Amino acid sequence: MTISRFISELNGITWIEKISLLSFALSKKKEEILIRPNETVTEEKFKFIKTIFEERKNGRPLAYIINSKEFFSEEFFVNESVLIPRPETEILVEEAINIIKDMKGQPNIMDVGTGSGIIGIMIAKHTGINVLCLDISREALRVASKNSERIGVKGKTFFVCSDLLEAIKEKGNFHVIVANLPYVKTKEWEHLMKDVRDYEPKLALLGGEDGLDLYRRLIRVLERVICEKGWFLCEVGGAEQAEVVSEMLIQKGFNVSKIKDYSGTERIIKAQWINSL
Ligand code: GLN
Secondary structure, three states: OEHHHHHHHOOOOOHHHHHHHHHHHHOOOHHHHHHOOOOEOOHHHHHHHHHHHHHHHOOOOHHHHHOOEEEOOEEEOOOOOOOOOOOOHHHHHHHHHHHHHOOOOOOOEEEEOOOOOHHHHHHHHHHOOOEEEEEOOHHHHHHHHHHHHHHOOHHHEEEEEOOOOOOOOOOOOEEEEEEOOOOEOHHHHHHOOHHHHHHOOHHHOEOOOOOOHHHHHHHHHHHHHEEEEEEEEEEOOOHHHHHHHHHHHHHOOEEEEEEEOOOOOEEEEEEEEOOOO
C-alpha cells in the first residue's frame, strides 16, 4: 500500500491530521511524507497506522496520539495527564516574558498549576531566569519535567508537587506569579467538545460552579508569597470571569488590566500588587 493510497482511502479525519499521523507512525518529517507519496509501507506499519487513524476518528485528540503539541514554536510532550496547550496561553507567556525582561537582577518566578510545564518552561527559556513550577498532579509534573529536559531548561526549572501554594510554607518573595488554573464551569462541562470532555483531564479543567474556585483560593493566599510591586498573571475563560477575578484582585490591592486573545475574548489578567490599601 502506498502512502498516497492511504491518504485517499482512509476517511473521516482531515488531510493535515492524516499527514501528522503518518509522520508519527513512520518516524518521518511531514515534508518527507509529502514529497514521497509513492513510497510503500509494510503490512505491520499499515496495521498500526489504521489503528491510530481509527483512534483519531473516535475522537482521541491528535496531540495525545502523537504525544506532541507545538506551543511557542517548541514541540512539547503531552499525554492524558495534562491539558493540551492552547494558543491563547502564548499571550500569557509573552506578557510574563516582557515583564521579567524589564526587571533588574534575578527575580523569583513561580508557575502555579504548571501542567505540561509550557508556561514556566518558556519563561525560563526566554529569560534565562529560574522558575519554580507547582502542580497537584504528580503525573503532570513528570510530563513537565520531561519537557524541561526536552526544551533544554532542566537546570532552570524546579518542579514541586503542591495543591496551589500549600508546599510553600514560609513567607515568599516572588516577583512574578503566573497561573493557568482550571476555570471551566461545572455546567459548561457537557457543552465542551467531545474530544476535550472524553480525553482531557477533568482535574485540569473544572473550576466549580462559576469556574473560579481555584482562583478564589489562590488569590486569598497570594499576598503571603508575592513581593511589593510583584506581578500576578493568569488566564480566564472570558469577560465574565475576567471581571470577577479583576474585582477579587482589586480588593486585595492590585492594579489590574485585562488582555484579549486572538478572537477578542478577555483572556489574560495582568495585575501588579501595589498594596496601598
Ligand atoms: N481553555 C481551556 C478550554 O476551554 C480551559 C483551560 C483551563 O481551564 N485552564 O478547554
